[in-house]
Amino acid sequence: RYLVIKFDAWMYQDFDDARAALMSVISGALVKAAPPALKDRAKSLIGRVNKLRFLGVALEAGAWAMGVPTFGAISKGVTAAGALFSGSQEDTNLEAVKDAASDVQSRGASLLREAEEKGPPDEIDAFRAEFKAVLQDLGKTMVVFIDNLDRCLPRNAIETMEAVRLFLFMPNSAFVVAADEDMIRHAVSQHFNSPSQRHITDYLDKLIQVPVRVPRAGIQEVRAYLILLLASRSDLNDGAVEKLRLYLIDRLRTSWKDDGDFTINEMLTQSGVQASKELATAWEMADRMAPILA
Template sequence: MWTDNETAQDFLNFGSVARTVAEVIEQAHSRPISIGVSGAWGVGKSSMIKLIRGELDARAKGAGEPDSHESGAESKFIFVEFNAWLYQGYDDARAALIDVVASALATEAAKRKTGIEKTKELLQRVNWFRAIKLTAGSAASLALGLPPMGVLGELWGVGKAVLSGEVDQEAIASADAAVDKISDSVGGLIKAKRAFSPPKEIEALRASFEGALDEMGVTLVVLIDDLDRCLPETTISTLEAIRLLLFLKHTAFVIAADDQMIKHAVKRHFQGVEDELVTNYFDKLIQFPIRVPPLGTQEVRAYMMLLFIENSGLQTDTKEALRVGVCSQLGKTWQGKRVDLKFLRSLHDKLPDELVARLDAADRLAPLMTTATGIAGNPRLIKRFLNALSIRMAMSRAQGVGVDESELAKVLLFERCGNPKAYAELIKSVTEGDDGMPNFLVPWEQRAVAGEALDLKAPWDDAFIAEWLRLPPQLGASDLRGALYVSREHAPLITPEDRLSAEAADLLEGLLEHPDMAASIKDRLVALARPEISVIMDRLLGRARREQEWGTPAILDACMVVAASDPLQSQRLAGFLKERPALQIKPSIVPKIADEPWSQSVFAAWAEDDEISKPVKNAIKARRGNGNVSVK
C-alpha cells in the first residue's frame, strides 16, 4: 500500500523544477517574489512544494548554514507552510494566514535573539487587524476584552472597504471616530500613540513585517498549498491576505494551486467580471508561473516501478540508488533513453523475482495508464489504482480465492477506465456462464494481438478497448469469477446462488448508475421482497464505503430511499453512518438527513463523539434548537 500524501521523495525528476524555483528565490537577493506552481488535481503540486523547501534547505546547508527546518537558528530562510483548506469553516483565512506568519516570525526572533521588539509590534498590529474583522456577539467580544459590536461594526465596514480598495475620506473619518471609542474598551491593542485609520494601519502592518525581516536578516518563504480545494470565499480571502503581504522586501510566496480553479473562484466572487479581468487579477499575484509537467509513458512507467521498489524488501540505500538512477535517466529521455526493466537491471542485477514480476507489469500497464481517460497519467490516480489492486489481492488471499494478479490488474483497469455498460456486459458473461469465462473476448483478443482492425459495436467501440484487448494476459479463456468476486464493491456480482429478480436487478443497476434519481423509483422498491431489498442495500453500502467525505454524496440519496422502504435497512444505514470516520463527516449532511426518523440516533452518537468537528455539532444543535430534531 502507498499513502496518498505528498512526499519529499522525487519519483518523477521534479527535482529539476524545484531547483529552478530555489534558484529564482535565491537570486532575488531579498527582493519580493511570487511563484505559482499550477497543475490539475493529483499531479504532484504538494510534492513539488516539499521538494522546493528541501532544495532551499539544502542550499542553506551548502552555504555553511545548518538546516533551518531542523534547527531554525541560522538559516537565511524562514519557512511558513499554510494550508487554507484546513482553516475553512473554523477561521477567517485572511486573518489566519497573517497570524500564522506573524507567529512564526516571533518564534524565530526568540530563537535568534534578534528582531524581538519588531515582531512584538507586528503581533500587536495583527491583533488590531483581527479586531476589526471580528463579527461575534457583543458578549463574546467583551469576554475577550474587546468593545461592543456597535463599535466594531463601524470598523468592520471600513475594514472591508480598505481591503477592496474602496476607502474615501468620509470612511476614514468614521474609522478615526470608532477608534476613539475602541481605545477605552480594548485597553490599547497597540500601545504606541499614533493616528488610527485603516489605510495607515494596513501600511503600518506591512512596514512592521518588512522591518522585522530586515532586522532578522532573513527571507520569509511562504508555501501555500491546497488553495484550489477551498470554497470560493476561502480562496478569495486567502488571496487577499497574500496581496496584503505580497511584494514586501525579504518575502517569497510559492502558491500551489490549479490556476483554472482559482480563476473560477475569482469569477464566482466578482460576478459579471470578464474573463480577461479574471486572468489579470491572477496574473498580478504571480510573477513566475510554473506548471507541473504532465507525465508521458516514460514517466508513468518510472513512477510505477519506483512505487513497487519503495514497497519491496530491498535495502534502503539500494532503493535510493535506484531512485536517483531513474530520475537521472528521465532527464535523458529526450535523447531516446528509456526507463524500463532492462535499465533497472543495469543499475542492480539482483532484483528479487517477485519484484521483477511487478516491474514487468508496470512496463506493460504504463502505456494504458498514460492514455486512459480515467487515469491519464495522474500520479495520485495511479497510486490509487495500485492501492485498489493491492487491497483486492489481500482480499483474495484472506478469503482463499485464487486470483492471478495480472488478470486482476487487467480487470481493474477496465473497471476504472472502460465504458460502464461494457463492463456490465463482461460481468454478465462471466456470471451467466458455467465456467466463468468471457468467451466472446477470445476472437477480439486474437485479432488485437495480431494487429488486425477491430470493428466493434457500442459499448465496445472506443480506442481504450483496442489497447486493453492487446494487453496481456488474454482473458477470454480465463475463469474470472474470482477476480469479479473480490471486485464486487464496485458493481453487483449476481451469481446463480444470489440471483435477484429481473425487476430488482434493474433497480439495483439504476441506483448504482444514477443514485441521485433514486426518489423516482421508491414505489417500485417498496414492492420488492425484503431479502432483495437487503441485497440491494448490501451493494449500495459497498459503494458508499468508497466515499471520503460525507456531506451530501449522491450515493446517500439511494441509501436513504432504500432505508425508507424497509425499517431494517434504515437501522443498517444509521449504523453505517455512525461508523464513518469523524473527519469525513461534514456539516451539510445534518439538514440532509434531519427529517429521517433514524437520524436522531446518528446525531446523538455524533454529538457525543469528541472527534466530530465543531461545525457538525453546531449544525446538530441548530436543528434541535429549531425544533427539527428532538432534544434528548
C-alpha cells in the first residue's frame, strides 16, 4: 500500500539545486516501483526535473551576464572573477571564469536538448500533473522521510522545504520531516534576511501541517533504553529480550504513578527472565547512570 522513500538532506548538501535533488530522488523511486506498463510515464518525470534544472541554470546564467553574481553552478566563476577585478589576476582565475561559462552551456545542453518555450510555472504545473497521474496509477501512497535537514546550510534547508511545498496537497502523498525546530527557524531567518518572529512562524505553519514535538527522555525512559541495550548485547536469547521489552513498555505506560518505579529484581521476577550475574551487575550500573544521562 505504501511507497516509502528516505531522503537525507545533508547528503545532497552540495547538489547544484537542493529542490531538484529531492525531486530527482522521488522520481527515481517512482521509476523503480512502477510496473512495465508505467515505466515510460514514470521516466518522463525525470525528464521534467531536468527541464526545471535547466531553467534554473538559464536564469543563473542570465543573472551572470547582467553582472549579478550568483551562487551554485558558477560559484567558482564568481570567486575567480572577484580575484580578477581586485587586481590579483592569474591564469588560473581566468580559466575558472571561462570554465564557469562553458559549464553553464554544457549543463544546459545535457539537460535540455531542444529549447522549449516554457517557463518555470508551466513546467512545475506539468510536473505536478504528471506526478499525480503516475502516483494514482501506481495505486500506492507515497511517504517521504526527510532527515538531517537541520544540518544543512540555510539556503539548502529552505530549498528542500520549498520542494516539499511543491508536493503539498497532492493526493496519496505525505512528508515526514525530522529536524531541530530552532535550527530551521534560524535557516528561515537567515534566508529571508531577518524576518519577524511572526513571519517565521507563519512560514513554518504553512509547510508543517502536523507538528509533533518529541519531549525529552525522562529517567525511566533512559533507564529502559539502557536495560534493553545491555540485554541485546548479552547472551540472552531473542525471546528473553522480547519479554523484557514488553515488560518495560508496560511499566513506562504507568511511570507517572507513584508506584511506577521498579527494581531490577522486580523486573526479572515479573518478566520471568533469567539473567547472568554479569548482566545483573551491568543493569545496576545502568540504574546509577540513568539520572545523570536524563
